[in-house]
Amino acid sequence: MTQDRDVGYIEAGQRLIQPRKLEWNQHELLAVAQRAEVRNTGWPIGLVLQSPGLAPVPTPEGIEARLSRYGSGRIEDFWYFRKDGSYYVSRLFEENFETPQFTSSEGHPERCIWFDVRIWRIAEVFLHSAALYRELGIPPEEPYVLAVNHRGLEAREFYVSSPLRDVYPGMICHSPTATWMMELTQDYLTSNLKSLIREVASGLFVLFDFAQISQKVIDGIVDKFLHSRL
Amino acid sequence: MAYESSESVAFRQRLLISPGERAEVDYKSSALFDGDDQYTLKLIRHIQGMANANGGWLVIGFNGTPPKPDSNHTDGVCSSYDPTDVSKRVNSYVARGQRIQLTVYFEAHPETGAKHPIIRVEGFDHLPYTCRSDQKATDTGKSILRQGAVYLRRPGAETSEVSTPEDWEDLIDRCVRLRRDEFLVKFRELSERMMTPKPPSPSTTEELSRWMEQMREKTLREFEEGSS
Numbered sequence: 208m209t210q211d212r213d214v215g216y217i218e219a220g221q222r223l224i225q226p227r228k229l230e231w232n233q234h235e236l237l238a239v240a241q242r243a244e245v246r247n248t249g250w251p252i253g254l255v256l257q258s259p260g261l262a263p264v265p266t267p268e269g270i271e272a273r274l275s276r277y278g279s280g281r282i283e284d285f286w287y288f289r290k291d292g293s294y295y296v297s298r299l300f301e302e303n304f305e306t307p308q309f310t311s312s313e314g315h316p317e318r319c320i321w322f323d324v325r326i327w328r329i330a331e332v333f334l335h336s337a338a339l340y341r342e343l344g345i346p347p348e349e350p351y352v353l354a355v356n357h358r359g360l361e362a363r364e365f366y367v368s369s370p371l372r373d374v375y376p377g378m379i380c381h382s383p384t385a386t387w388m389m390e391l392t393q394d395y396l397t398s399n400l401k402s403l404i405r406e407v408a409s410g411l412f413v414l415f416d417f418a419q420i421s422q423k424v425i426d427g428i429v430d431k432f433l434h435s436r437l
Numbered sequence: 438m439a440y441e442s443s444e445s446v447a448f449r450q451r452l453l454i455s456p457g458e459r460a461e462v463d464y465k466s467s468a469l470f471d472g473d474d475q476y477t478l479k480l481i482r483h484i485q486g487m488a489n490a491n492g493g494w495l496v497i498g499f500n501g502t503p504p505k506p507d508s509n510h511t512d513g514v515c516s517s518y519d520p521t522d523v524s525k526r527v528n529s530y531v532a533r534g535q536r537i538q539l540t541v542y543f544e545a546h547p548e549t550g551a552k553h554p555i556i557r558v559e560g561f562d563h564l565p566y567t568c569r570s571d572q573k574a575t576d577t578g579k580s581i582l583r584q585g586a587v588y589l590r591r592p593g594a595e596t597s598e599v600s601t602p603e604d605w606e607d608l609i610d611r612c613v614r615l616r617r618d619e620f621l622v623k624f625r626e627l628s629e630r631m632m633t634p635k636p637p638s639p640s641t642t643e644e645l646s647r648w649m650e651q652m653r654e655k656t657l658r659e660f661e662e663g664s665s
Contacts, residue, residue: 214660220649224641273659285656293645295652299660348627352641354649388642394627 215320215359218297219252219332221339224350224390230290231343233265240270240288243338245331247435250276252331253286253296253339263288294339298328300359307368320360320380321368322412322420326428329355329407333400337393347393354388355407365415372424378416385411401426449544449555452496456504461493463590466500467510469517470526470554475574477526478581484527484558485566486588486596488537489608492560493590498553506549515543518554530582532567562615565599565608 231239240263241255254274256262263272266287274284281304286296301324307315336353345351365378387407396403405425412418456464463483468476480495487493497518498510520541528536538559543552565587572582587599589608599608 214657216660218649218653220645220652222641222645222648273656282656282659285652285659287652287655289648293648295649297653297656297660352645354645356649358653388645390641 213359215300215303215318215357215363216297217300217325217328217332217355217357218295219336219353219355220293220295221336221351221353222293223291223340223345224352231292232290233270236270236288236290237263239339239342240286242342243335245334245338247334247432248327248331250284252284252298252328252335253294254284288339292340292343292345294336296332296335302363302366302368316364316366316376318362319364319366320357320411320415321366322374322408322418323372323428324368325357325411326404326408326425327432329404330400330429330432333396333403337396340393345393347397350390350392352388352390353396354386356387357385357411358383360385360411360414363415365412365418374418378418380415382414385414401429404429446544449542450547452494452555453544453546453553454548456496456499461491462496463487463493464496464499464504467498467507467514469514470523471517472575473572474576475579475581478572478574481527481530482568482582482588483590483596484537484539484556485531485568486590487558488561489565489588489599490560490590491611492558495556495558496553497556498551506546506551506553510551510553512552515552515554518543518556523556530569530572532569535564535566537561537566560611563619565612 237255240253244251244253244255255272256274261272261274263270269287269289271287272285273282275281276283283299283304284297286294288294300320302319302321332355333353336351340349340351341347360380361383363380364376365374365380367374387410389403391403405422408420408425412420452462465480465483466476468474470477470480484495487495496504498507498514499505500507518541523541524537524539527539531537540557542555542557544555545552568582568584568586568588570582571580571584573580583598587608588596589599589604590596599605
């Protein structure tokens with residue numbers, strides 16, 4: 208396994224509990240991936256682009272896509288959709304390369320996570336996972352396993368993207384990863400979206416010297432995400 | 438539930454030792470379950486009525502009030518209540534698509550040693566049973582079963598067609614209760630699914646973890662090229 212201490216990213220994987228008798232072909236997977244996009248952000252998780260070099264490509268086992276957001280040639284997103292319905296997506300932390308919106312008198316930490324952006328991404332991952340199986344025609348009560356991991360966390364500082372929110376400085380992560388996995392259904396996810404997001408986010412934040420974000424703040428950020436439409 | 442221990446031998450023994458007409462338990466005299474004679478057809482009608490009530494028990498080989506072991510009861514009578522044959526015959530007289538659930542036990546009387554067929558009749562779970570065809574008794578010529586009739590066992594072990602408003606109220610009440618129970622079961626299952634997800638099954642978890650690791654290997658190098 209490649210050492211991923213320096214590369215910070217969120218990754219999610221999902222798999223149906225009951226193996227499919229019928230597999231989906233690459234054409235079907237592509238159509239489903241397009242329909243499953245959650246359009247709450249300008250660059251959604253699992254984005255399907257048409258441009259050559261960025262559009263999904265077929266493989267013997269499914270389809271995959273490598274995405275570069277800023278045209279720099281640097282791959283920031285990767286996803287793979289397998290013919291048995293399994294899906295993997297990983298995205299580099301925006302914190303790695305986006306310019307901070309603000310700098311305090313103490314400066315902006317170079318190596319950090321923005322907790323508000325992390326909440327958005329977690330919310331996207333959840334909604335996208337359910338959308339994929341909905342579009343595949345999986346019944347809403349059919350169980351699947353979803354994993355949401357954050358990697359490359361070690362030595363990152365707990366921070367925020369917006370000057371409108373305060374965090375205590377100096378809260379550093381001492382673990383390389385935060386992992387989460389659960390068996391759930393589309394129904395369960397839809398009914399418990401906020402508590403699931405809180406669970407994943409809290410499991411991530413606590414690794415930063417016990418950082419805690421209140422339920423009210425997390426739910427408020429989730430609400431903002433849910434009302435965002437681009 | 439009136440008889441939580443109804444499947445136990447002890448309960449069936451009690452039916453033999455302390456016989457008495459009571460709710461959900463009826464005693465019938467000893468006669469062969471065979472052909473289309475009046476006794477057999479009446480028993481079938483009674484089973485339909487019992488299934489349209491709440492189900493119950495029929496103990497064969499007792500007569501009188503209070504019921505006592507019938508002196509005419511023999512092993513030959515007992516063996517005519519073959520469970521498969523009884524079930525087949527009973528269900529040949531209910532509407533197509535319907536099936537009365539019944540179980541036949543053979544229980545030895547602890548005092549006389551005689552074996553008695555004891556028939557457990559389950560109540561309907563969705564729709565009341567309807568009689569499929571007209572049938573006259575071959576021995577008496579009396580009309581016992583009528584096509585389209587819905588029979589109902591009443592207190593006192595009497596069975597007759599549903600006819601009065603009270604009968605219908607009783608039957609409709611039962612249907613409504615069953616539908617409500619069915620709805621509650623579905624609702625509870627749905628709630629459980631939505632509120633209490635299970636921990637992931639190990640095999641799926643392992644397979645997913647293994648695959649994610651492969652995917653990670655595949656992409657990490659590309660990520661590393663442009664990140665810090």
